[in-house]
Amino acid sequence: MTKKFWQLSPAERRVLLVDQGILTQAQADFWSTQTTLPETVLLGLSENNIGQMSLPVGVVPNVQIAGKAVTIPLATEEPSVVAAISHGFKMMSQGRTIQVVKNIHGVTGQIGLQHVSASDLTILQDHQADLQRIGLAAHPTLTSHGGAIRQIQIKRVGQSDAAIIVTVDSGNAMGANIMNDILEAMARTVTQLTNAEVLFAVLTNDGRDSLTQLTVTVAFDQLTTKTWSGEQVAQRIQALADWAQTDPRRAVTHNKGIMNGVEAIVLATGNDTRAVNAAAHAYAAVSGQYCGLSHWHVETDGLHGEMTLPLPVGTVGGATKVLPSAQQALALLHQPSAVQLQAIAASVGLAANLAALHALVTDGIQRGHMRLQYDSLAVRVGATAAEIAPLAAALAAADKPSETLAQQLLSQLRHKGEN
Structure with a gap:
């Protein structure tokens, strides 16, 4: 009878995956060590x-x-x-x-500003192109890897605060470090352009751009x-x-x-x-x-x-x-x-x-879950690779499986093997 994939040993699975062309022999050797x-x-x-x-x-x-x-x-x-x-x-x-x-990839960050006047907001709106240029200069490899700064938004927060929200296409990178480099460079320019105080400049882990x-x-x-x-x-x-x-x-x-x-x-x-x-x-x-x-x-x-x-x-x-x-x-x-x-x-x-x-x-959730937990219990009481499956099966058939019972069943299994 042919074994199913989950019934094979790790070594047998690696051999099968090599035979199927899914793993190279070098990859199989890596996973075996x-x-x-x-x-x-x-x-x-x-x-x-x-x-x-x-x-x-x-x-x-x-x-x-x-x-x-x-x-x-x-x-x-x-x-x-x-x-x-x-x-x-x-x-x-x-x-x-x-x-x-739908499948989009990007990352968003925020520069949080305090004590932002109406004139500060106008200055920031007028200098969005400069902020984008400075952001790209902070991470010059972004565009060469297929990325871009998609959008810069400036929003009033409360009565006196504001946020600069930057969205970046980070190519194939997750983009956290790219985003933080861009934001910190922009934040330095903001302090030069306005009287606003930078409270923070960091990505958001909101994730809605990916x-x-x-x-x-x-x-x-x-x-x-x-x-x-x-x-x-x-x-x-x-x-x-x-x-x-x-x-x-x-x-x-x-x-x-x-x-x-x-x-x-x-x-x-x-x-x-x-x-x-x-x-x-x-x-x-x-x-x-x-x-x-x-x-x-x-x-x-x-x-x-x-x-x-x-x-x-x-x-x-x-x-x-x-x-x-x-x-x-x-x-x-x-x-x-x-x-x-x-x-x-x-x-x-x-x-x-x-x-x-x-x-x-x-x-019910426990039936399949516990079948695999019995494998873990078998390992916990010292079963060898060859002993795990029969011991787990014996535990599954028991009324009240426990670590004590697992130890007893393992002893019985080994005793039978000696006879």
Whole structure:
């Protein structure tokens, strides 16, 4: 009987991916070796470091995103995340029904000014072209990498303050450092032109200038279980998704399920998980109430999903070029542009969301989740690679699995092996 991908050992998966042309042998060798980052890299990434830690990297192979097949790398310590995303993409016909409706990439920053007179505002309005020239001079490589300063806005804030809002197309960079260089150069000029006082000059992690919008259609037969028809499951998913639009408590968990997937690919590719999380949860509250980021509704041809997500990520600069594992992860994705990575990450989030909703309205979240937790429990009590699967199966069959029981079952397993 042929093993499924998730049933293979890591070594067997690497061999298969090499045979399929997804990995080169050099890439497979990289993932097979636990590499230690050199001290120079550690010092460049973090202060006061005393060492480093590792996370597993799993993959979901052969997913179609915008007509292109990719193998998606996911860095996570949560056992059920990769399995859930794989299941979500399977229900989406391996991503073939995903449509990218909107995909823009950029970054916005603010210069906050105090004690701004009416004449100061007029001066700033009149000197927008100068501010743009000075901003570009602060980062001269921006235009050579396909970027530009898109817009400069000057807005009154309250009675005596004002903000200069700058929007930049940052090319394939996430753009935080580019934006801060531009803003600080502009801020110095503002103090020369006006009597206003600069309070701050920094990017905003709002993320609405890097929005990706997806739609997907899931056929009813992909949702069917032993207990429920596909149409019934679809109706229940719609009801649960609607609940997340009106109940913030449900919405938080709904969105956490999305971010389980998004954060795993963001981390794998060396991007800023804090920035992406901040932007996503802020966007979830853009209406004034915290709501679910995805919408699901039933139509005659299946279950339709839609999600718009801010994804401030990049594929050049920062840790993407410092971490060898991030470089390898981007290679798995065929060296995507920033907007391509946004589309892939959003698709991962939608797959994770669909899998979570499907589990909740059918068997419950714990069944699949605990199957993988038993693997972790087996490792915790000292099971070898060959012992994990049989011990996890024995734990799944037990009435009350526990660490004590796991130790007992492991002893029994080893005793049988000796006889």
